[in-house]
Amino acid sequence: MFAVLKTGGKQYKVASGDVIRVEKLAADAGETVQFNDILMIGSSVGAPFVEGAGVQAEVIDQIKGEKTINFVRRRRKHSSKRTKGHRQKLTLLRVTDLLESGADKSGVKAAVGAGSVSASAMAAAAPAAEKKAAAPKAEKKAAPKAEKTEAPAEAVGSKPSNLLDAARDGKADDLKKISGVGPKLEGLLHENGVFHFDQIAAWGPEEVAYMDDRLSFKGRIERDNWIEQATQFAAEKE
Structure with a gap:
């Protein structure tokens, strides 16, 4: 069985045991992450996502992609050119489980990356959510607004006595x-x-x-x- 997941604006076709590289996720090596944006899993096709489905994976390492070289040259600019390199930060994962239903999101969607949650975030979210629900909402009392008193503008000079209503x-x-x-x-x-x-x-x-x-x-x-x-x-x- 395979699944198609979405993360970092890209789609990945994965099966259990696959090793994939995705856009960097906020998770440490050894952590388990879960992807909740599943476009397809088994015979189920989402609209756009399959409700309750998930893909779990173990973080192997935080790595960098291959170095890319960009050469920029501006037209009609004498000797105006620039070369710059870039290495994209990636997360190396090993897919451990495909869940057709019952994926636990724990109310912390996007805690790690787009449509993914980590095991540590899932564990930390439960007591935090309970504490937030139990805490009574404090009523905000609006402070009385101070009345603004504008000082009268001082007159400048003297009004000419020869002003007319019409020519x-x-x-x-x-x-x-x-x-x-x-x-x-x-x-x-x-x-x-x-x-x-x-x-x-x-x-x-x-x-x-x-x-x-x-x-x-x-x-x-x-x-x-x-x-x-x-x-x-x-x-x-x-």
Whole structure:
């Protein structure tokens, strides 16, 4: 009788007494491991696995596979090439028993590898599971949330007294003439009541600090000489 088991993303056809190499399992030499992902055993075919079936095997040793050499060369890169080697870690097993039914999983599936359990893990899992079931669940009491108190933001500068609700005569000056003012910034100025050059020209240091904060462009007005430019454009308009 033979069985087809799955472990480490690969499938293996095994019979009792076979020695196989599989992807590394967390088990020591001499331990017994059990594979529970059985695709086929005897005349039983799983969908995808055979319920209750298992394959037991004894760990012979932890080994490494043959060394593989990979040569990497990048196109259009002068003298760009690399050689690297790899040895896959494997577990050497001897199949001892094929179980068509009654395989004991003990609730510790994947304790060693994909679909496998070790004898030591099976023995350790039983008292741990009993202890977990007997332990009463502690009720979590939510700690009272501290009320957040936000300190009021300190006012920056002084609000200009010459802000308007709308442009005079319904016609605003082209504030984009000022260096550093684009369509977006012009829209922000309109939202804050600034429509004309003479409004900007009349600002003092406190008004400049206030508008800098409102426009979120710290130092922009002074850095780009808005006051001087606005004064010049206002004079030209007259």
